[in-house]
Structures are given as structure tokens and as C-alpha cells.
Amino acid sequence: MKEILEAEKASLFPNEIPKWGEPYPNRLDKKSVLTSLTDYILQVNYREYKPDKRKVLAVRISDRTATLRNVAPPLRHEVYYFIEGELFPYEGMTKLREGQTPAELAEELLDDIYEQLYIWVAYDLTKGSPPGFGKPFDEPHIFKGSENPNPERITRLAPVKGVNPLFFRPDPVPVYTVDDFVPDVTIEEIFRHVDDLVKNDFRNALPEGDNPPIWETPLIGIASVDDPIFARFQDPEVEGSGHRLPQEWLKGARSVISVFLPFTKHISAHYTKQQRYSALEFSSGKWNGSKFLNVVRRSLIRFANSRGAEALAPNIDPRYDSDGWRPYWSERHVAFAAGLGTFGLHQNLISERGALGRICSVITTLNLKPTVRSYTDVYGYCLYAFDGSCDACIRRCPTGAITDAGKVDGRCETHGNKEHFKDWNYGSCGHCSTNIPCSRTIPAKIKRTLK
Ligand code: B12
Structure with missing residues (x-):
């Protein structure tokens, strides 16, 4: 009985992020996202196109299914993504084109964002500080290291009265400044x-x-x-x-x-x-x-x-x-x-x-x-x-x-x-x-x- 309860709980609150390429049991339920998006597109294209900034996609932790919601106080077993401006950052992305059905547009849009979205969901619904997916980098790892590492962790600074000499105080870090320049953004x-x-x-x-x-x-x-x-x-x-x-x-x-x-x-x-x-x-x-x-x-x-x-x-x-x-x-x-x-x-x-x-x-x-x-x-x-x-x-x-x-x-x-x-x-x-x-x-x- 206890095992069943534990297993039930584990499935309610999945917590692991597998390594990249490993089978992923907690993948976001694609069908429910598609249904939600289709419904959203249908609603906002009714008579004239009116994107709705209040609508969010709510994903539930237990089975990673999505529903369409209005903004409301958050629930602890859910995570939310605004449809406009967040899932689809550019204006007009959810506007139906001539002859296109809501399901067709939803499918087209989801094709672009699904992988990204299930990665976000995995990170958003994972507790603690676990390792991540670990997808390999394209280029070989660049290792620079500083000119003066101190792997022995011997404090080279003058002792401070009242501070245990075994407390490792690293060498100071120089201040970094740049000459005046015009930033792209302040x-x-x-x-x-x-x-x-x-x-x-x-x-x-x-x-x-x-x-x-x-x-x-x-x-x-x-x-x-x-x-x-x-x-x-x-x-x-x-x-x-x-x-x-x-x-x-x-x-x-x-x-x-x-x-x-x-x-x-x-x-x-x-x-x-x-x-x-x-x-x-x-x-x-x-x-x-x-x-x-x-x-x-x-x-x-x-x-x-x-x-x-x-x-x-x-x-x-x-x-x-x-x-x-x-x-x-x-x-x-x-x-x-x-x-x-x-x-x-x-x-x-x-x-x-x-x-x-x-x-x-x-x-x-x-x-x-x-x-x-x-x-x-x-x-x-x-x-x-x-x-x-x-x-x-x-x-x-x-x-x-x-x-x-x-x-x-x-x-x-x-x-x-x-x-x-x-x-x-x-x-x-x-x-x-x-x-x-x-x-x-x-x-x-x-x-x-x-x-
Ligand atoms: C692993 C981890 C943990 C582990 C800690 C294990 C460990 N030894 O680090 C566990 C699960 C126990 C944990 C607990 C907590 N964590 Co935590 N954790 C992390 C994580 C993923 C990495 C931390 C890390 O870099 N560890 C590696 C070791 C090497 O780092 P370090 O010992 O701190 O580094 C020392 C050396 O670098 C040394 N040093 C030697 N020479 C030199 C030279 C220079 C130039 C410098 C700068 C340093 C240096 O000085 C450092 C300090 O002693 C980060 C998220 C992230 N990706 O950054 C969050 C993070 C550090 N955790 C955080 C928090 C809030 C906590 C908790 C308070 C509770 C919680 N989870 O909310 C406790 C606090 C525990 C504590 N006092 O450290 C925050 C820190 C916020 C803050 N104000 O600092 C982070 C950044 C998460 C976040 N996104 O905000 N955590």
C-alpha cells in the first residue's frame, strides 16, 4: 500500500530531468496543447481578429496536460505561459490566413515551439537544483582557466583576527572596467x-x-x-x-x-x-x-x-x-x-x-x-x-x-x-x-x- 502511495506521489510530482536523448516519461502532452491552441485560435478569430492578452496555457504537473485559461491566482501544481507575447512573441501570429482552419494554424505554430516548450515545462516543474538535459555542445569545450589557479586552497591573504585560518579566502579579483562606449541598451x-x-x-x-x-x-x-x-x-x-x-x-x-x-x-x-x-x-x-x-x-x-x-x-x-x-x-x-x-x-x-x-x-x-x-x-x-x-x-x-x-x-x-x-x-x-x-x-x- 505504502509503495503504491509513493508511486502515485512520484507520478503526481515528477522531478527528474533525464539526459538528452534518453526516453522522457514526463514529456508535455502534445494533444492537449494542440486542442488548447486550436480553441484559442478559434476564439480570437471570431468575426474579427482580436488577440487575447489574458489567455494562458496552463500545464499540470501530474500528467503534463495543458488547458486554456484566463489569468487567475496561480495554482501550485501548475505552470503558465501567455499565448500572446510569450509562446508567440510577434503580433498577428495567431491570425488565421485565408482558407486556413484553426486546427491547421495550431499545428503549424506548435511544430515550431513544441520542443522548446517541453524543455521549459521540464525546468519549470522540477524541484531543487538537479542537473539538466545535458545536450552536447556543437563545438569542443573551451577551457581557459586563469593564470594563477590555487587548487590547494591555501589562503594567501593576511590573516584576519577572529577568522579561522582554515577558512579559505581566495585571492582578490581585479575590478574590470571598459572605456566609455554607447551601449545598445541601458x-x-x-x-x-x-x-x-x-x-x-x-x-x-x-x-x-x-x-x-x-x-x-x-x-x-x-x-x-x-x-x-x-x-x-x-x-x-x-x-x-x-x-x-x-x-x-x-x-x-x-x-x-x-x-x-x-x-x-x-x-x-x-x-x-x-x-x-x-x-x-x-x-x-x-x-x-x-x-x-x-x-x-x-x-x-x-x-x-x-x-x-x-x-x-x-x-x-x-x-x-x-x-x-x-x-x-x-x-x-x-x-x-x-x-x-x-x-x-x-x-x-x-x-x-x-x-x-x-x-x-x-x-x-x-x-x-x-x-x-x-x-x-x-x-x-x-x-x-x-x-x-x-x-x-x-x-x-x-x-x-x-x-x-x-x-x-x-x-x-x-x-x-x-x-x-x-x-x-x-x-x-x-x-x-x-x-x-x-x-x-x-x-x-x-x-x-x-x-
Ligand atoms: C548545487 C546547488 C545547491 C546544493 C549545494 C551544494 C554545493 N556544494 O554547492 C544544495 C542543494 C545543497 C543547495 C542548497 C541551497 N541553495 Co542552491 N544551488 C545549487 C546550484 C545548482 C549550484 C551551486 C554551485 O555552483 N555549487 C558549486 C560550488 C563549487 O560552488 P560554491 O561552493 O558556492 O563556490 C565557492 C568557490 O567558488 C569559492 N571560490 C574559491 N575561489 C574563488 C574565486 C572566485 C573569484 C570566486 C567568485 C569564488 C571562489 O567560493 C565559493 C563560495 O564558497 C545553484 C544554481 C546554479 N546553477 O547556479 C543553486 C543556488 C546556488 N542555490 C540557491 C539557494 C537559494 C539555495 C538554498 C538557500 C536553498 C534553496 N535551494 O533555495 C540552499 C543554501 C545552501 C547553501 N548555504 O549553500 C541560490 C543562491 C541564492 C543566493 N542568494 O546566493 C542558487 C543560485 C539558485 C538560484 N537560481 O537562485 N544548492
């Missing part, structure tokens, strides 16, 4: 685009309760693909040779846009210091909020396309994969490169808005002005690394995964949150980014020295 425009999504897209909402927003005002940073820091990420002590250069993902790439989304207060409101398990809101915000990170990724790709450029988001690309926990594209390292913040002892990125948030990025052929990093130290915003005066994340972690010598691999996943939230099928912990001095800001003492 960072302010990119900010406005993402901020508008955060404020107005219905998918930025918890499926529980009164559906409060998950994310608040974003931070945007930009890195140049010519920044030598991308080669450094390939060093063994950083991410390793598996980390791909931006140009490997996208030929002709010039810039990387990184977005930090801070969680709203609702997400951490019920997450006291005392509790072992996370607040339901946090666990839900993490999983349901991940779907929104992909909304941002896809939207930034369309933003670049609309300006005549190409773009791609490695984390939802079929070639995305990882060597164990080491991803081919690390959102945190990229955010560090893009000037968004530094690492903390807890290993999370600490941004100007703190560590309590998540990150996504897009590589583009747009020529954008890189954000100047206001730090050179990998742990520049961490109070522990600064003067040894903070151990909040060490104390807050329920598993002892964070120590004054760094984070212990493998321990963090044993917190039992998954088991605790098994009926919800949530499971993220996140103690180490909540209720600590760097949760929502750079700690005051460091801020003062930055001025």
Missing part, C-alpha cells in the same frame, strides 16, 4: 523591464493564502564576456573546468545580464530563529518562485530579440548540466562577476538587498555596459570574513553544515525539510539566509567602510 531599461514583470506578472504570487507576491524590486548587474573573471571560474577551486564560458553558450555573445530577486517579507515572516523546519511560505516561495525565475529568463531573451539581438539562458538551455553539484553555469558566480554582490560564509551571494533571494541570468549579443564591481574580495560583504565578529549563519543552520572553516558539503541536505513538507512536496530549508544580519542588507559595519 541598464535602466533592463531594470524597468524586469521590475515591470515583478510588479505586474500574475505568476509572481504564492499559490497559498491570499497569494502575496514572492519577489520584490530586482537588482540588475551586467558583466562583459571579455572579463577575465569567466576564465577564473574554470579554476578547480572556483567552479572547475566544467563551467562554460559565455561564448560557448552563445556565439557572438558580448554581455551577461544577471538578476537578483529579493524575497518579499511574506516569505520569511513566519520563519523564526527557533524552528527547525522552514516556514511553509519559504519552501513554497522557493519552489514556486523558481518558476518565476524562468519567466524572467524567458522574458529577457525576448527583450534582447526585440532589439535585434540574440540571447540565451544557460539554466533553461537543453545543454545545461553539472558535474555533481558543480554546474556548467553558476548563477552565484555570474552575479558576483556582474557586480551584484559577494559570497558569504554560508556560500550565498550577499547583495545590496542581502542574501535572501535568488538569481537568474541571460547571455546576449547586446553590447551592454558592465557594472563596475565595488569589491575585489570574494567574501567582501560577509561580516565573518570582515572581522570575525559574526557567526549568525553558523548558529542558525540546523544541521551544522556551516562552520567557521566554511560549509561542509553534503550536510545541508540532511535537514529533513523535505520529509517535513512531504504532503506539499516542498522542501527547501534556507535557514542560512533568513534572520541573520546579511539577510536583507550588507551588514552595517561593512557598509560604513564601503562609503
Whole structure:
């Protein structure tokens, strides 16, 4: 009986992404997408062509079938794609041509997007941080590495009183600047685009309760693909040779846009210091909020396309994969490169808005002005690394995964949150980014020295 229940649950919440080319049990149900699109085309071509910006394709996690819906508060076991502007980005794509039936146009349109759509669905409905599809890259892997790797992880910086000498503090990273140039698009425009999504897209909402927003005002940073820091990420002590250069993902790439989304207060409101398990809101915000990170990724790709450029988001690309926990594209390292913040002892990125948030990025052929990093130290915003005066994340972690010598691999996943939230099928912990001095800001003492 127990096995049947478990099997039923597994089919309700499929979680795996197979390797590229392997049979894929959770493929999006093509017939239901076709039916939904046919119906949509029929409706909007009634009498005169009137595209309907409220209509979304809703895909259910249990059997990956799609239905046509109006925008409404999101349900936790579904994921949504706008028909106009998202599935079909250009105006008039859903307009029937002379003599064409809705089913014919739907079939034609679906032929173009089906593979892309089922890849998006797989990433959107997958929990945690699993490896991806791993489709082979066309060209051989370019390995550059930096001139000065430090695989022995010996700290070469002067010791800091109160900081365990065994805590590895990497060599500083030079600031990268470019001469004045006219960018294709300003960072302010990119900010406005993402901020508008955060404020107005219905998918930025918890499926529980009164559906409060998950994310608040974003931070945007930009890195140049010519920044030598991308080669450094390939060093063994950083991410390793598996980390791909931006140009490997996208030929002709010039810039990387990184977005930090801070969680709203609702997400951490019920997450006291005392509790072992996370607040339901946090666990839900993490999983349901991940779907929104992909909304941002896809939207930034369309933003670049609309300006005549190409773009791609490695984390939802079929070639995305990882060597164990080491991803081919690390959102945190990229955010560090893009000037968004530094690492903390807890290993999370600490941004100007703190560590309590998540990150996504897009590589583009747009020529954008890189954000100047206001730090050179990998742990520049961490109070522990600064003067040894903070151990909040060490104390807050329920598993002892964070120590004054760094984070212990493998321990963090044993917190039992998954088991605790098994009926919800949530499971993220996140103690180490909540209720600590760097949760929502750079700690005051460091801020003062930055001025
Ligand atoms: C694997 C992974 C996990 C694993 C962690 C295992 C591990 N050892 O990394 C598990 C499942 C446990 C996990 C848990 C969590 N994760 Co996680 N995870 C990832 C993933 C897929 C890759 C992380 C990674 O790069 N690991 C590889 C190791 C090598 O990286 P690292 O140890 O951090 O790197 C160190 C070295 O590079 C070293 N270093 C040495 N020399 C040098 C030189 C330079 C120049 C630099 C920069 C660094 C450096 O410094 C770094 C920090 O110590 C990313 C998504 C992505 N694709 O980026 C999300 C991601 C890192 N996770 C995230 C989050 C939020 C979490 C959780 C809070 C809960 C959750 N899942 O929401 C916890 C936090 C745990 C913690 N304190 O780290 C966010 C981070 C947000 C933030 N503010 O930083 C990410 C970016 C997901 C996202 N899209 O937002 N995660």
C-alpha cells in the first residue's frame, strides 16, 4: 500500500530531468496543447481578429496536460505561459490566413515551439537544483582557466583576527572596467523591464493564502564576456573546468545580464530563529518562485530579440548540466562577476538587498555596459570574513553544515525539510539566509567602510 502511495506521489510530482536523448516519461502532452491552441485560435478569430492578452496555457504537473485559461491566482501544481507575447512573441501570429482552419494554424505554430516548450515545462516543474538535459555542445569545450589557479586552497591573504585560518579566502579579483562606449541598451531599461514583470506578472504570487507576491524590486548587474573573471571560474577551486564560458553558450555573445530577486517579507515572516523546519511560505516561495525565475529568463531573451539581438539562458538551455553539484553555469558566480554582490560564509551571494533571494541570468549579443564591481574580495560583504565578529549563519543552520572553516558539503541536505513538507512536496530549508544580519542588507559595519 505504502509503495503504491509513493508511486502515485512520484507520478503526481515528477522531478527528474533525464539526459538528452534518453526516453522522457514526463514529456508535455502534445494533444492537449494542440486542442488548447486550436480553441484559442478559434476564439480570437471570431468575426474579427482580436488577440487575447489574458489567455494562458496552463500545464499540470501530474500528467503534463495543458488547458486554456484566463489569468487567475496561480495554482501550485501548475505552470503558465501567455499565448500572446510569450509562446508567440510577434503580433498577428495567431491570425488565421485565408482558407486556413484553426486546427491547421495550431499545428503549424506548435511544430515550431513544441520542443522548446517541453524543455521549459521540464525546468519549470522540477524541484531543487538537479542537473539538466545535458545536450552536447556543437563545438569542443573551451577551457581557459586563469593564470594563477590555487587548487590547494591555501589562503594567501593576511590573516584576519577572529577568522579561522582554515577558512579559505581566495585571492582578490581585479575590478574590470571598459572605456566609455554607447551601449545598445541601458541598464535602466533592463531594470524597468524586469521590475515591470515583478510588479505586474500574475505568476509572481504564492499559490497559498491570499497569494502575496514572492519577489520584490530586482537588482540588475551586467558583466562583459571579455572579463577575465569567466576564465577564473574554470579554476578547480572556483567552479572547475566544467563551467562554460559565455561564448560557448552563445556565439557572438558580448554581455551577461544577471538578476537578483529579493524575497518579499511574506516569505520569511513566519520563519523564526527557533524552528527547525522552514516556514511553509519559504519552501513554497522557493519552489514556486523558481518558476518565476524562468519567466524572467524567458522574458529577457525576448527583450534582447526585440532589439535585434540574440540571447540565451544557460539554466533553461537543453545543454545545461553539472558535474555533481558543480554546474556548467553558476548563477552565484555570474552575479558576483556582474557586480551584484559577494559570497558569504554560508556560500550565498550577499547583495545590496542581502542574501535572501535568488538569481537568474541571460547571455546576449547586446553590447551592454558592465557594472563596475565595488569589491575585489570574494567574501567582501560577509561580516565573518570582515572581522570575525559574526557567526549568525553558523548558529542558525540546523544541521551544522556551516562552520567557521566554511560549509561542509553534503550536510545541508540532511535537514529533513523535505520529509517535513512531504504532503506539499516542498522542501527547501534556507535557514542560512533568513534572520541573520546579511539577510536583507550588507551588514552595517561593512557598509560604513564601503562609503
Ligand atoms: C548545487 C546547488 C545547491 C546544493 C549545494 C551544494 C554545493 N556544494 O554547492 C544544495 C542543494 C545543497 C543547495 C542548497 C541551497 N541553495 Co542552491 N544551488 C545549487 C546550484 C545548482 C549550484 C551551486 C554551485 O555552483 N555549487 C558549486 C560550488 C563549487 O560552488 P560554491 O561552493 O558556492 O563556490 C565557492 C568557490 O567558488 C569559492 N571560490 C574559491 N575561489 C574563488 C574565486 C572566485 C573569484 C570566486 C567568485 C569564488 C571562489 O567560493 C565559493 C563560495 O564558497 C545553484 C544554481 C546554479 N546553477 O547556479 C543553486 C543556488 C546556488 N542555490 C540557491 C539557494 C537559494 C539555495 C538554498 C538557500 C536553498 C534553496 N535551494 O533555495 C540552499 C543554501 C545552501 C547553501 N548555504 O549553500 C541560490 C543562491 C541564492 C543566493 N542568494 O546566493 C542558487 C543560485 C539558485 C538560484 N537560481 O537562485 N544548492
